[in-house]
Every structure is written in structure tokens, then in C-alpha cells.
Amino acid sequence: MEIEKLLEELANAHGISGNEEGIRKIMEREIKPYVDTIEVDKMGNLIGTKKGTGPSIMLAAHMDEIGLMVKYVDENGFLRFVTIGGWFDQTLHSQRVMVHTNKGPIPGVIGSKPPHVMKDEDKKKPIKAEEMFVDVGAKDKEDAENLGIEVGTPISIDRNFVALQNGLYTSKAFDNRVGVAMVIDALKQISEMDIDATIYAVGTVQEEVGLKGARTSAFGLNPDIAIATDVTIPGDHPGIEKKDSALEVGKGPVITVVDGAGRGLMADKQVVKWLKETAQENDLPHQLDVGDGGTTDATAIHLTREGVPSSTISVAARYIHSPVEVISIDDLKASASLVAKAAKNVGKYF
Missing domain, CATH: 2.40.30.40 (Peptidase M42, domain 2)
Known part of the structure; x- marks a missing residue:
């Protein structure tokens, strides 16, 4: 399925925290051709595993909306x-x-x-x-x-997916159906590559109410590395200044260095290096983010067990936590490509 159609189906579906069943059903259907096993854990997290012999990478996308x-x-x-x-x-x-x-x-x-x-x-x-x-x-x-x-x-x-101008789209629940679409499209690309890594594609539950599904699924999987996929706040529209966020819609995937002013995630330096250099080597536009606002599933994952080296790949989204969030479809496509290409060359870094 084309990523635009996939995102439309995901965004138009409904699934607030603790009620993610409808989103899980779509995600399960879409990842099934690209993984070896699928399970739903006790919390309701969807876990698809593509087995490999190299490092294990957890790709976490929260399925819930506010x-x-x-x-x-x-x-x-x-x-x-x-x-x-x-x-x-x-x-x-x-x-x-x-x-x-x-x-x-x-x-x-x-x-x-x-x-x-x-x-x-x-x-x-x-x-x-x-x-x-x-x-x-x-x-x-x-x-x-x-x-x-x-x-x-x-x-x-009750808001639907609508196209704006210049490749921008608006909908409710882009936070975080964008991340779910990113993981699905990345898996599709990975299936066409020769990679050694084990991939855990995880649709997490209850992120918006405490990062709960990420915490439990990461504990059970104990991955070597983790990437959360989400949206983040740009500073490219009236009412916000670049000193608050230097990110822009349309300027490519956002790699998190720090979020929540360090109270959330202090991203692992080697993971940031891996993602940044992968983007550079593949001519993918990208942005680095040091944020003082919210956080993502990566915050819970990186504190699991003895610690999991983690970062987040995000799509800049205007008006987050509203019924009219706005993203660039090109940012989403580039983000999915970055995830896939990083999975391919992970052995160079870990």
C-alpha cells in the first residue's frame, strides 16, 4: 500500500489510549508479509519479529491517540x-x-x-x-x-485525513499514526534488503498516558538498540520562534539528541552517530533536535533493564495534540527510508 493511503487509513481509524485494537489490526495486517512471527503481549503491544543473526533493533511506534x-x-x-x-x-x-x-x-x-x-x-x-x-x-x-x-x-x-498544498496533509491522530506508518514502510523496505539484524517491529500501547507499553515490551524483548518513531514540534509557523524549535516541516527526518531538556531522553551518542551518518551517506535530508518539551517511547525503553541505547526518529508536525495536525508526506517517506537504511548498516556501529 502506498504510504499516503496507509497513513490515511491509520489516521481515520480510532484508538485512544487503552483502546488501540483497531490500529493494531491494521498494523498486524500490514507487517505480516515482512516478519517471521507476530504476537500480542499481555499489555496489548503488537510485536512483529524479523529474525536475523546480527544486533536486535526495536522499532517502537505508539498506536494510541489522545x-x-x-x-x-x-x-x-x-x-x-x-x-x-x-x-x-x-x-x-x-x-x-x-x-x-x-x-x-x-x-x-x-x-x-x-x-x-x-x-x-x-x-x-x-x-x-x-x-x-x-x-x-x-x-x-x-x-x-x-x-x-x-x-x-x-x-x-471525528476528523478525517485531508490533503493541503505542497505535499502537506492534515488530520487528527498524526501523533502517532505517522510513526506507525513509518515502521510499516521501513519494514517493507527492509524486506527487500539483505540485512543481518533482528528487527522487532512494535506497536506500543498507552504512550500518551505514561509510555506504558514501551516499558513492558522493551523489558520482554531486551533489544540491543532501539528507535522510537514519532512526531515532534517544529518552529516554522506563527506563534513559535526558532529559539523554541529550529525544526521545519519539509526539511526531513528529525533525529533526537535530547528531549524534555534531558529529563526525558538523553539519546545514546553512538545511536545518534549511526543515524546521522546513515542519513548523510544516503543523501537523506535530516534535522537534529535538542528539545525541552515532551518525550517519546524512547525515554521508557532506554531505561529498561540495564539500559538500551536509544534515540527517536520523528516527523515534524505542526499543531500536535490538536484535531488538525499537519505533516509533510516527503518527511515521512524520508524517515522510513532512514530507518530501513540504518537497519541495513547497523553492523558498522554495533
């Missing part, structure tokens, strides 16, 4: 919710959502008190998520429950 979950249903049938993952509350207001009931998905909208009845001082304040609710059109609580809605029902944003 979302919401029903906290309770009020007497009038409106759904109160908690946020799952790191939302900026203002991006939630007035969004369409899908409520994933035990009888199938139901569309809804996020509402709140209209400004027409707010006091002047309230209009000046941002509306918090706890003041919002989901309206599915239910008549009352009983009607909502008859639709299959109950406490714990997951809710995801």
Missing part, C-alpha cells in the same frame, strides 16, 4: 468526560466526536454554556474541559444507556 472517556451520563443524556492524554482544553470546544459504544460508534458534539448567557467576566476566561459535555442527541440518561453508552466508553475526535 482522546476522552465517559465519566458519567447525566439525567438529560449528556455525557461528562475526562481527557485521556495531554489536551489543551481550548482545542476541544465545539469539536465533533465519535463515541465508541459497545453497540458501535455514535457521532456527537462537544458543547458548553453558550456565550450569549455568560457573564462578561466569564467570557474573558477559557472554557475548561470539565465545563464541557458531549451531546449525542439522547433524550435522557436511559436513552443514552440504551445506545450502549456507559461509564468508561472511549471517545475520539
